Amino acid sequence: MKSLHKFCCFCFLLPPFILSDATDTITVNEPLADGKTIISSGGTFELGFFSPVVNSRSRYLGIWYKKVAKSAVVWIANRDVAMNDTDGLLKMTDQAKLTLVKSRDTAIWSTNATRSVRNPVAQLLDSGNLVVKDAADDNPENYLWQSYDYPTDTILPGVKLGLDLVKGIDRYLQSSKSSIDPSRGDFLYRTDPNGFPQQFLMNNSLPQFRSGPWNGLRFSGSPGLKPNPVYTYEFVNTPKEIYYKFDLINSSVYSRLTLSSFGVLQRLNWNYRAQDWTVYVNAPADNCDTYGLCDAYGICNIANSPVCSCLDRFVPQSPNDWNATDWSSGCQRRTPLDCQKGDGFLKYTGLKLPDTRWSWYNDSINLKECEKICLKNCSCMAYSNTDVRGKGSGCLLWFDDLIDITMIGDSGQDIYIRMASSELGTGSNKAKKIGISLCLVVLVLLVLGLTLNVQKKRKRRQAEHVSGEASTGTRSTQYLAEEGDKEDVELPLFELKTIIQATDNFSRDKKLGEGGFGPVYKGTLVGGQEIAVKRLSQNSIQGLDEFKNEVKCIAKLQHRNLVKLLGCCIQEEKILIYEFMPNKSLDFFIFDHDRRRFLDWPKRFQIITGIARGLLYLHQDSRLTIIHRDLKADNILLDIDLKPKISDFGLARIFGGTETEASTKRAVGTYGYISPEYAVDGYFSTKLDVFSFGVLVLEIVSGKKNRGFSHPDHHHNLLGHAWLLYKEGRCPELIDAHLSVSCHLYEVIRSIHVGLLCVQQSPDDRPSMSSVVFMLAGDGSLPFPKEPGYFTERNLSFEPDKSSSGKKENSSGNALSITLLDAR
Structure with a gap:
């Protein structure tokens, strides 16, 4: 009870000399001084100054319960800025702003009313809500400000x-x-x-x-x-x-x-x-309320010991870790999915539904229609109702691993999880399965010889096109392993005829775009799965090294903000197969006058934080440190919900052990995104990606490109323009006009601030991505940004010609070659 009392009461001490004027309002002519209070009309709540500790000089303005014996503070105005004396004053201005001032009339807190009224007052309602309004207007819709919002x-x-x-x-x-x-x-x-x-x-x-x-x-x-x-x-x-x-x-x-x-x-x-x-x-x-305790496809049941187990028909990813009660690796399907052969769904009941941040929903369709939609999309992992009242209604689909599942029982819900068709059989089919198995054995014996011959021919054909030894297994790409690698990269191999069929023989109608690697096509596999096919062009400035690098970097990376590499093809051509992103890339929206209106602020902030989390995974949370080196709007793909996925790892650099930085004589990247130390000296570290991220943030907020930006008052690029506005307190001028309705101004300005911290001239001054993620999610104070890179004004007559994108240019100063890559 003592610990509960310590928490519950938020103990504050009201000095014995506090007086009340038995009023519930503060007016322009009647401010509230320390030592006095106002009380709501029903006597339930009281507002005034208090100290949380006996004999403390720290004073706060707050609202507390009046009628109960052990009062509890329910709202504080100046929680982060205490007053150190008792001469505080709460007053109402003619502009309808409620302002808290301390000695010498120094304001330390104020409301943010955007309009004024004839007779403004602040009133403490009996609900505990402090409101600013016109004295003659009691309509809640017309309140200028209310504590309930903060x-x-x-x-x-x-x-x-x-x-x-x-x-x-x-x-x-x-x-x-x-x-x-x-x-x-x-x-x-x-x-x-x-x-x-x-x-x-x-x-x-x-x-x-x-x-x-x-x-x-x-x-x-x-x-x-x-x-x-x-x-x-x-x-x-x-x-x-x-x-x-x-x-x-x-x-x-x-x-x-x-x-x-x-x-x-x-x-x-x-x-x-x-x-x-x-x-x-x-x-x-209880312990099962801990987020993600049993990780992907694990289920927590507080009645069991240990509390974590795998869902039915799932097995631990790492049995040894699970036996040691380390469940962080999660579970996987006992039988892998095979969308082309056909999957189905298994019903699980009585559950807390998995994390829905990577889901899609529609309240107007039923469960049967929901199943059809999920079955057609190979990326859909599960479905359920959005509403359980009556017979249930609505459709909720998951497109990522299912995380944070708990057994609740009668109060839980039903969910239908995607399974390989072989996992959906019942005991009544046992005899049929035995018969089928016998037939399969005979069939295998008949075709064994033919299979061996095909494998020999495939080995011979692959050896003609790829330097190094190529395995014939469908899950091996050993030819991609460089000398000294400790382990090979495992990735599905696609036959060229499968890719040709999926893309209508690389039809022009299927072409999505073209980048430094080559053209990209949309394809559809036999089972209905949509894919993106990246085909190495003969004229590409990237070659086998970049092809191998992209496979090595991304094949084993698993993160919701990284694009998934589904496989590759090495027959006659070098081709990479990715999950298809229906909304193309970020630049398709953000730099188009009409399409960018579809990206309101919540979606843009979702994109910013998603990119940040993806980079944090690459820099810190993945098995090896990976520096992308070509982060730009073109390489941020958007899924069906406009959530970002980082793509194109052809220029990425992998670090092992404690290695986190390096230098090169061939700086690669894209004008407008590469950092100064990389462009000039060839030095790069994770702070190169941080710089590129900062550029992206400012582009997302403004809807303008850094490279090619112009302003009538100066010749700075977007980074310099943003810094000038920040120094002068004019950040709102940077915001895209399309965000005027949807933006949360504080959140937008904080994003601009974080972006400027990321593009500072010195890499040592830039924050790490872990700090960036924290700063974007928090509300604390941030350091003042220093001058950004490339801040000196440009001589526009010497700006690189945009048409040169895709060509190599040599820097005469330091023998570095900077490779510019086209947008995808």
């Missing part, structure tokens, strides 16, 4: 926890640092709109707990949210807003949802008998 570590009944996509408001909880320090801590609880929306408890940028998607009754991972006589629950998901809220049926009940400083989400109710706050529900509630 919660701290607590939400009250009626607060919308989530996103207002029209106003650009993100309402989320952020923990305090401790019970005596209300400044922002490490934990956040917020709505994630990606895929089918759900809520996440985050420790900085790392997910700790996931609510699961809303199923019409409750969140899939929150079985405790059941109809009861105390609460009502609501989840709204529309193009205008996405939010969750709870309301009280009985107004005599006091309840709040609070995120503690140690990362636990708790619903607390006031217990009149005990005269204390008691816990109604916790999240995480």
Whole structure:
């Protein structure tokens, strides 16, 4: 009870001399001084100044419960900037801005009202909401500002926890640092709109707990949210807003949802008998609430020991690790999928649905139609209903590994997971299977000789076209292993006739574009799977080295923000086969006047954070450190949900061990994206990719290319222009006009700030990608960016001709050759 009391109360001490004027408003002529308070009309809440510790000089402006014996602060205005004296003053200005000032009239906090009214007042409502409005207007739709839109570590009944996509408001909880320090801590609880929306408890940028998607009754991972006589629950998901809220049926009940400083989400109710706050529900509630504990296709069941096991018909990726209770490698299908031969679906019941950030949904179609859509797409891993009320409705599809699954039981949901057709048989077919097996044995014996002859011919044919030994196995590309490699790269081999059939003999109508490697075609395999086919051109500036490099770099990489390499072909030609991205590349949208309107700010921010996570995986989380060296808008592909995938690893560099930097006499890349130290001295490290990422961020925000950018007031490129605007406090001028409605200004300006940190002149000043991911997800202060690379004004008469893209140019200063690559 002592520890609970320490958490619940957020103990603050109100000085004994606090007085109340028995009013609930602050006006232009009647500010609120330290030592006085205002009280809501029903007497439920009080607003004033407080200190969290006895005899502390730190003073905060907050709202707390008035009627209960052990009050709890539910909102703080200046949580990150304490006042060190008692001469604070909260006043209303003529411009309808509520402002907190300390000694010598120094403002430390203010509301952000965008319009003024004739008679502005601030009023504390009996719901605990502090609002700024016209004194004569009580319509909530006309409030100029309200504290409900800016919660701290607590939400009250009626607060919308989530996103207002029209106003650009993100309402989320952020923990305090401790019970005596209300400044922002490490934990956040917020709505994630990606895929089918759900809520996440985050420790900085790392997910700790996931609510699961809303199923019409409750969140899939929150079985405790059941109809009861105390609460009502609501989840709204529309193009205008996405939010969750709870309301009280009985107004005599006091309840709040609070995120503690140690990362636990708790619903607390006031217990009149005990005269204390008691816990109604916790999240995480047990070990199975830990996000991704059993990893891909693993299922957590708190009733079992150990709690993690693989789903039925799945087996551990690493049995030894699982036996040692290390489940981080996850599970895999016992029988691999074969989309061309036909897959099916197996029903699993009573589950918390997997992470839906990489999902697609449609509320208007039924489960049967949902199955058909998923079956036609070889990348679709599972499907379920979006709404379980009645007989169920809506369609939810997953397009990545299924992560964070928990056994819930009767309150759980059904999900249909893709399986190889051979896994879907039943015991009644046993005799039939035996007969088929015998026939297959005879068939194998009959064709064995023919198979051996075919393999010999294939060896002979491959040896004529590829230097080195080529294995005939369908899962080996040993010819790609360089001397000294410890292990070969395994990748499916496609026959040339299969690729010719899939692309209608490389039909012009199937051509998607052409880059430094060669033309790219759309293809469709016999089973219906769509693919992208990259064919090495005879005139390509890239050759066998780049072909081998791309295979080595990406064949074993598995990340949702990296494009998947499905296989290759080495018969007569060198061809790479990728998953097909229906929305082409980022430059197709971002630099087109009409198409870029389809990328609102939430989608652009999703793209920025996705690229960041992909680079973090390459630099830090994959088995080897990989520097891409050609990161640009052309090489960011977009899937069906406009989520980014980094592509084109032909110029990438792999580092092993502790090696993280190198130099070269042949600097390769694309003007506008390569860093100064690489272009001039040939020096490169992970900070080269960081620089390119920074350029991408500024291009995504502005909708303008760095290379070729012009401005009537100066001759700087986009980087220099952005830096000038930042120094002068004019960042909003950089924002694409198409984002005026959808953008969350604070988030956009923070992205610009991060982009400028990434393009600083010195690589030592640039942040690592782990820091970038943290900065994009957080709300803390950021260092002031230094001058970006290439900041000196350009002499436009000496700008490289854009038509030279694709040709080699030599730098006369240092014998470096810079290879420019065409857009894909």
